[in-house]
Amino acid sequence: MIAIIDYGAGNIGSVTNAVNKLGCNFEVTDKPADVMKAKAVILPGVGAAGDTVDKLESMGMTMAIRQMVSENKPLFAICVGLQILLSSTEEDGGRRCLNIIPGIVSRLPAELKVPHMGWNQVKQQFNHPIFDGIPDNTNFYFVHSYYATPDDNSVIAGTTDYSTSICSVVIKNNLIATQFHPEKSGNYGLRMYSNFLKMALY
Numbered sequence: 001m002i003a004i005i006d007y008g009a010g011n012i013g014s015v016t017n018a019v020n021k022l023g024c025n026f027e028v029t030d031k032p033a034d035v036m037k038a039k040a041v042i043l044p045g046v047g048a049a050g051d052t053v054d055k056l057e058s059m060g061m062t063m064a065i066r067q068m069v070s071e072n073k074p075l076f077a078i079c080v081g082l083q084i085l086l087s088s089t090e091e092d093g094g095r096r097c098l099n100i101i102p103g104i105v106s107r108l109p110a111e112l113k114v115p116h117m118g119w120n121q122v123k124q125q126f127n128h129p130i131f132d133g134i135p136d137n138t139n140f141y142f143v144h145s146y147y148a149t150p151d152d153n154s155v156i157a158g159t160t161d162y163s164t165s166i167c168s169v170v171i172k173n174n175l176i177a178t179q180f181h182p183e184k185s186g187n188y189g190l191r192m193y194s195n196f197l198k199m200a201l202y
Contacts (some may be wrong), residue, residue: 002026002197003038007055009047014183018193032064040200041068045079049105050092052080062098069100074174074200079144082170082177086148101170103150112163115145122158122168122180130176130195138188140180147179
């Protein structure tokens with residue numbers, strides 16, 4: 001079973017539509033026990049990082065996410081879902097995050113158009129099954145004002161140029177996280193979900 005975490009602000013509708021198109025059984029849940037039983041978990045992302053961490057903590061979900069990652073269970077985190085995996089964020093005046101991926105989340109430079117919204121290319125930094133059938137420099141859909149900078153460059157699997165080079169895909173073992181929204185990125189976004197679920201379930 002695939003668990004899609006519902007914390008009241010995520011992009012649940014678009015994510016469930018994408019997974020539904022792939023013909024996979026899933027459950028939308030706010031219960032940590034369901035997450036721990038699932039074979040694969042998707043953490044959608046829309047909203048502010050601080051609010052997201054607060055809500056997940058109030059649900060007991062941050063502990064479940066940490067345990068999942070420590071047990072190397074497949075997790076796909078999207079947009080703010082990626083950002084909260086880092087150590088801290090500048091958003092909301094500075095907040096601690098989950099520290100699963102050491103690093104910081106910073107606001108995009110003031111001279112750029114913020115938020116970064118629309119289609120932009122993802123340059124693949126190394127070969128990985130998540131990119132199967134997806135050409136290098138494929139366009140994906142972004143909506144964000146902050147960006148993640150992991151301390152360990154080896155986990156950066158994709159980068160995107162937005163005046164500066166930003167991390168757009170993080171991969172660490174069975175943890176996959178994207179700054180863009182695959183569920184809003186057409187056929188290649190759907191292919192990315194398919195690749196993740198194939199890795200996780202088969």
